[in-house]
Amino acid sequence: MQHTIPVVGFVSLGCPKALVDTERIVTELRARGYRIGRSYHDADLVIVNTCGFVNEAVEESLEAITEALKENGRVIVCGCLGGRKEADGSNFVLNRMPKILGVTGPDSVDEVIAMVERHLPRPHDPWDELVPACGVRLTPKHYAYLKISEGCNHHCTFCIIPNLRGRLVSRPIGDIVREAANLKEAGVKELIVISQDTAAYGVDTRYKLDFADGRPVRTKLYDLAKELGRLGLWTRLQYVYPYPSVDEILPLMAEGLILPYLDVPFQHAHPRILKAMKRPASSEENLERIRAWRAVCPDITIRSTFIAGFPGETEEEFEYLLDFLREAELDRVGCFAYSPVDGAAANELPGALPDEVREDRRRRFMEVQAEISSKKLARKVGSVQEVIIDDSEDEDGVAVGRTKADAPEIDGVCYVTTKRHLEPGDIVRVRITDHQEHDLIGLEVEND
Numbered sequence: 001m002q003h004t005i006p007v008v009g010f011v012s013l014g015c016p017k018a019l020v021d022t023e024r025i026v027t028e029l030r031a032r033g034y035r036i037g038r039s040y041h042d043a044d045l046v047i048v049n050t051c052g053f054v055n056e057a058v059e060e061s062l063e064a065i066t067e068a069l070k071e072n073g074r075v076i077v078c079g080c081l082g083g084r085k086e087a088d089g090s091n092f093v094l095n096r097m098p099k100i101l102g103v104t105g106p107d108s109v110d111e112v113i114a115m116v117e118r119h120l121p122r123p124h125d126p127w128d129e130l131v132p133a134c135g136v137r138l139t140p141k142h143y144a145y146l147k148i149s150e151g152c153n154h155h156c157t158f159c160i161i162p163n164l165r166g167r168l169v170s171r172p173i174g175d176i177v178r179e180a181a182n183l184k185e186a187g188v189k190e191l192i193v194i195s196q197d198t199a200a201y202g203v204d205t206r207y208k209l210d211f212a213d214g215r216p217v218r219t220k221l222y223d224l225a226k227e228l229g230r231l232g233l234w235t236r237l238q239y240v241y242p243y244p245s246v247d248e249i250l251p252l253m254a255e256g257l258i259l260p261y262l263d264v265p266f267q268h269a270h271p272r273i274l275k276a277m278k279r280p281a282s283s284e285e286n287l288e289r290i291r292a293w294r295a296v297c298p299d300i301t302i303r304s305t306f307i308a309g310f311p312g313e314t315e316e317e318f319e320y321l322l323d324f325l326r327e328a329e330l331d332r333v334g335c336f337a338y339s340p341v342d343g344a345a346a347n348e349l350p351g352a353l354p355d356e357v358r359e360d361r362r363r364r365f366m367e368v369q370a371e372i373s374s375k376k377l378a379r380k381v382g383s384v385q386e387v388i389i390d391d392s393e394d395e396d397g398v399a400v401g402r403t404k405a406d407a408p409e410i411d412g413v414c415y416v417t418t419k420r421h422l423e424p425g426d427i428v429r430v431r432i433t434d435h436q437e438h439d440l441i442g443l444e445v446e447n448d
Helices: 016-031 054-072 092-096 109-119 161-163 173-185 221-229 245-254 269-276 283-296 315-328 357-377
Strands: 005-010 043-051 075-079 143-147 190-194 209-210 215-218 235-236 261-263 302-310 332-335 386-392 398-403 416-417 429-436 439-445
Touching: 005 016, 005 429, 016 043, 016 075, 016 109, 016 143, 043 054, 043 109, 054 075, 075 109, 092 332, 143 173, 173 209, 173 221, 190 302, 190 439, 215 221, 221 235, 221 245, 221 261, 235 261, 261 386, 269 302, 269 315, 283 315, 302 357, 315 357, 332 357, 357 429, 386 416, 398 429, 416 429
Parallel strands: 005 043, 043 075, 143 190, 190 235, 261 302, 302 332, 416 439
Antiparallel strands: 209 215, 386 398, 386 429, 398 416, 429 439
């Protein structure tokens, strides 16, 4: 199929970090005069941005590539699975899909563009090269993910991300602040700061001095949070390891400069399991840090993820985790039954648990958390919360939004009864009247 202007189709899988990679590729393609197709059939070739974190994601990615090959036939593969190697050093995807046009790993915009131009030469049309300063985004207009680094320096035994994305590489702080300002100009109301290890931002550069909007600033999370806070947007931090340096950020939350929200992947609590996972900190240190954070910022929302049924985990060690959960009283929690990942060091650990045991522990974990979440949500009944609207009101006058305590897609929502029309991105005051298992219900407070 040929067009006056070449058309590129996209399939984007995986986490928000992969979505940001896709946005950058789409932006660069639009800047070079390509159009983005809405289906396999109106595209001259298709790019599949893959995920390779867990086996289910690998299968999903392979199925997406197979479908793209079947429906279009001209496919370029990138992302985490694209960077995966076999034991002999050959490419995992290329071995299984030899008909693809090319394959590369994550954070490889230049390589993808080069492949596209090799197989689909671009036209020169200055009108089609115009793109907004914020780039082309795939999220709703009112919020955006802001990726501040690539890669990870940890060696968690259940994870192969460092093998796929490499070691930590922090973006220049001036570039990040400039991107955030462009996003604000485009109408974004909420910035969600992401990376593989957000708290480690700048470690690889030794926190070098840089410039943001003409001001000298260090390449450090504290400085970045302060600069982003100047924009007056909702700024939310995700994937933050519990380092002591995170303590510096809490006063910024207490002052209202950034949202009082931390996504901290604790993963477990028992010291032996944490050691087997090669995770930092211990449950005692984490509990102390949580108490300290709440003392500085009482309104803070702490979200976390955990793994149940890790190889060798005993019933006593799992009960230890449940006790930690009850004492920590985290606001938002996700739990995964341990899933072996090809190439992960944890696969070699003794004591692999049956699937039914892993799933049962995940279920029991979430039952405990459901009780905690319900109690914490009940405490908000009667309060007035700021809510950012995601979906306009329906025929019954009920809109859907989120409080400062809720990140999009992973946390709860707030159902807002309103007497007027609300647009996505509107921030309104809502009196909480009730709650469900994970969600809040409320009425918009009319202006005084």
